Amino acid sequence: MSDYEARRQANIARNEALVHSLGLEHNAISAKPRASKDKKPSAKRRKIEAPPPPTRASARIANGGSRPSYNEDALERAAATPAKRQRAKSSPSPVEARPARLDIDELREGWTAWKPAAPAPTRDSAGTFHFASHPDFTPNKSPEEIMREGSFGGSYWRPLYSKTLGTTISDDWKELPEEWTKGLDVKRYLASPTYNADVNKFGVACGQSIEEWEAAGWIRHEFDVRGWFQWYCRFWMGRRCEDDERQISRWKKCVGETGRWRRILLKKYVQMGIRTVFDDGEEGDDDAGDVSPVVHQTCHHWAYEVRQDALDRFWATGK
Incomplete structure (x- = not known):
C-alpha cells in the first residue's frame, strides 16, 4: 500500500470514529436520485375559456331593422346623450306627472268652454302667418289648408278611444269653423275609421297614430285629447292655454327655422x-x-x- 493510500484509509477510519462518537451515523441525508435527462416534464394543460361577450353592440346592427319615426320627440330622445336619457328616465313623463284618473266631464267642459283670447293671424306676402301673441310661431299652412289638401290619412278626427281617459271621443271636429269643412267629404278627409295614404297630399303614409302619441305621454288631455293638430286648430281660433309654449317648441324643433x-x-x-x-x-x-x-x-x-x-x-x- 502506498503512503497516499495509507493516509486516506487512516483519515476515513478517523472520520468514521468521530461520526460514531457523536451519534450521527443515522442522520445522514440520502441524496435524491437525479432525474433522468431523457425524461421530459409532463405538459401542464391550460383551461381554455370562451371569450367574454362584447360589451358594446353595433349600432348599425341594432338599428338595422328599426322602423323610421317621423316624430320629432322620438328623434330627440334617440339622439340624446346617456346622461340626458338617464335624467329623462328619472323624470316623470307628462302623463305620469298628472293624476291617474281624470274627470271626463270636467275635461269635456274645458275643451269646449274656452273663449277666444287673441285675434286671427295675419299673412304676409310670402305666405307666412304671424300671431301677435307669439311672434316666434310662423307656420305657412292654415288648419283649413292642411285638411283640404289631404292629411293624416283622412283619419285624424275619427272616433278615438283614449286608454288614459277610458272613453271614446268623437264628433269633436264639429267645433271647427263651418267654412273650414264646407263641401269636404268628412268620411274621407276627416273621420275615416282607417288610415288612407291616398288621401294625403303627397300620397304616402307617415308619422305615428294618436294612440301611440298617448302611450308615449305626448298628449296633454286637459287641453287637447288629439294632440298637436287639434291644439293648432284651437290656437288659430284664438284659444290661449298653458300648453302653448310646449306645442310651439315642438313645432320649432320639427319645422322652425332650424327644425x-x-x-x-x-x-x-x-x-x-x-x-x-x-x-x-x-x-x-x-x-x-x-x-x-x-x-x-x-x-x-x-x-x-x-x-x-x-x-x-x-x-x-x-x-
Whole structure:
C-alpha cells in the first residue's frame, strides 16, 4: 500500500470514529436520485375559456331593422346623450306627472268652454302667418289648408278611444269653423275609421297614430285629447292655454327655422339639384314632387311647406 493510500484509509477510519462518537451515523441525508435527462416534464394543460361577450353592440346592427319615426320627440330622445336619457328616465313623463284618473266631464267642459283670447293671424306676402301673441310661431299652412289638401290619412278626427281617459271621443271636429269643412267629404278627409295614404297630399303614409302619441305621454288631455293638430286648430281660433309654449317648441324643433325636418327637406332639394318650388304636391315640369314625399307630408302635418325664398336662401347659405 502506498503512503497516499495509507493516509486516506487512516483519515476515513478517523472520520468514521468521530461520526460514531457523536451519534450521527443515522442522520445522514440520502441524496435524491437525479432525474433522468431523457425524461421530459409532463405538459401542464391550460383551461381554455370562451371569450367574454362584447360589451358594446353595433349600432348599425341594432338599428338595422328599426322602423323610421317621423316624430320629432322620438328623434330627440334617440339622439340624446346617456346622461340626458338617464335624467329623462328619472323624470316623470307628462302623463305620469298628472293624476291617474281624470274627470271626463270636467275635461269635456274645458275643451269646449274656452273663449277666444287673441285675434286671427295675419299673412304676409310670402305666405307666412304671424300671431301677435307669439311672434316666434310662423307656420305657412292654415288648419283649413292642411285638411283640404289631404292629411293624416283622412283619419285624424275619427272616433278615438283614449286608454288614459277610458272613453271614446268623437264628433269633436264639429267645433271647427263651418267654412273650414264646407263641401269636404268628412268620411274621407276627416273621420275615416282607417288610415288612407291616398288621401294625403303627397300620397304616402307617415308619422305615428294618436294612440301611440298617448302611450308615449305626448298628449296633454286637459287641453287637447288629439294632440298637436287639434291644439293648432284651437290656437288659430284664438284659444290661449298653458300648453302653448310646449306645442310651439315642438313645432320649432320639427319645422322652425332650424327644425330637423325642414332642414332635411331643403337638403334633399339641393342634393337633387332642384332650385325651383312650384306646388309641391302637383305634377309639373319641376321635380319637386319627387323630393322625399314622406318628409314633405310630415312637414305638411306640422303646417309647413317649402317656399321659394327659403329654398333660395338654403342654396345660398345652407341655412
